[in-house]
Amino acid sequence: MIGPAWPRQLNRNHPHLLDAALATLVAGVGALPLVLRFGPDDGPEPTGADAVAAGIAFVLLLTRRRAPLTVLALAVLSLIVVTATSGDKTPILEVTAIITLYTVTRTASRRVGVIAALGTAASLYTIDAAAIGSLTDPGSLGAIAWTGMAASIGGAVRTWRDYLAATEERAIRAEATKEEEARRRVAEERLRIARELHDVIAHHIALINVQAGVASHMLRSQPDQADEALGHIREAGRTVLDELGSLLYVLRQSGEVVQPTEPVPGLSRLGHLLETLTAAGLRIQHRQVGQSRPVPLATDLAAYRIIQEGLTNAHKHGAGAARLLVDYRPDALRIEVRNAVHTRPSAAAGTGNGLTGMRERAHAVGGSLHAALEPDGTFHLDARLPLPDLPAERHAAAMETTG
Known part of the structure; x- marks a missing residue:
């Protein structure tokens, strides 16, 4: 200063x-x-x-x-x-x-x-x-010099104050923008957590509900199968508690260095997901086209959650069977779930929270999702998630290997 x-x-x-x-x-x-x-x-x-x-x-x-x-x-x-x-x-x-x-x-x-x-x-x-x-007397010309000096000093002071005011205004605007950005990020994080909670709870609670019905039906006539269904209920309950604990751990430990060691769900855990749903009574015909390859973390999580939600809806509203297609294309990952339905799900009309969450996940990674009830009574879910470009030669080789 x-x-x-x-x-x-x-x-x-x-x-x-x-x-x-x-x-x-x-x-x-x-x-x-x-x-x-x-x-x-x-x-x-x-x-x-x-x-x-x-x-x-x-x-x-x-x-x-x-x-x-x-x-x-x-x-x-x-x-x-x-x-x-x-x-x-x-x-x-x-x-x-x-x-x-x-x-x-x-x-x-x-x-x-x-x-x-x-x-x-x-x-x-x-x-x-x-x-x-x-x-031409110096006394007369001196008045011009003094006047010019006073005007110059006043103009310089005014310019300096305008600069300080503009700087302060920019600082205030930057602070307001920073706070607005922080609020926007908080809102986005809350939405992400809400989607995670919905995916975790809806999937496992649906399994628990189905297995509870099986156990109740088989309790007296087939106690062994009822005990097996109760075992599935215990496993699903333990899994949902573990996943909720991992998710809430992030919220509780947001200011600490230690982070949870539980891996983020992805396509690498697809086999375990299919085994869980099969044990719950859903017959799944799984087919993969193209050679699996590493995908971005956000896309991997979105693909897993879309498959999880799609198969869970098939189990809740379907006739007990579903077909899953995972297609690794040169520039996109395509996920297709088909199942016959005995009741028209609300998600078919696009009003279900599950379908909304799947669409938001697909859009969040730059992809798209289409879901509709076909005239033949089959519910069709088709998601396309962008992937890093794969050269045509590698894609052809992958198709031959898969075939």
Whole structure:
């Protein structure tokens, strides 16, 4: 920071006190020769006009902040009147005009400041030249120099304050943008967590519900199968608790270095998912086209959740069987689930939360998802998730290997 801070603080907190001190100083210097009865050796003695000029200067400087242009005009007009009346220059009013010009250029627009500076310089030069009787006298030209200096300082101060104000505004805007971005990220994270919770809970609760029905039906007639169904219920309950614990661990430990070691669900766990659903009573015909290859983490998670939700819906609303196709294409991963339904699911109409979640997952990775109930009573789910491009030669080789 340039210069001490207390003058700026005083000017900001007590502007009228500073104006009173400045007006007293200028008026006091102007009235001092009149009080002490002395003057320059080769100049006229102080007169009553000097006292009037000191009083005018005091009043104008005291009120210059309220209406700078008006005070400047009054200062120049007073200078003209007093000079014309006394026949000599009145330095105190010239100083008042120059100080007021500084205030004008500091507070007004650049255009107004330039016009005021030119008008003041011309007026002071004309008054001094008329009082001295010479257009080229250094005293007359000095008025132009002092006027230009005051206007330059005022313009520089105004530019500096505008720069500080713009910088502060940009900082405030950046902070507001940062807070808005943080709120947006929080909203997105909440939506992601909601989708995760829905996928985890809906899948396993559906399995528990089905197995509970089987156990209730077989409890007396086939206790061995009922015990097996209860075992599946225990396994599904333990799995959903583990996955919920892993998900909530992230929320509880958001500020710590330690992270959960549970891997993110992906296509590598597809076999375990199919085994779980098969054990729950869903007959799955699984077919893979193309050679499996590493996929982006977000796409891997989205593919797993879409398959999980699609097969869970097939188990809940279907006739007990489903066909799953996982097709690794050069630039996309295609997932297709087909199953016959005995009741029309709400998701078929696009109103189910499960279908909405699957669509959002597909769109989040730049893909698409289409789900519809076919005329033959088959529910068809078709998702396409983009993958990094695979050269045609590698794709052909992968197709031959698969075939």
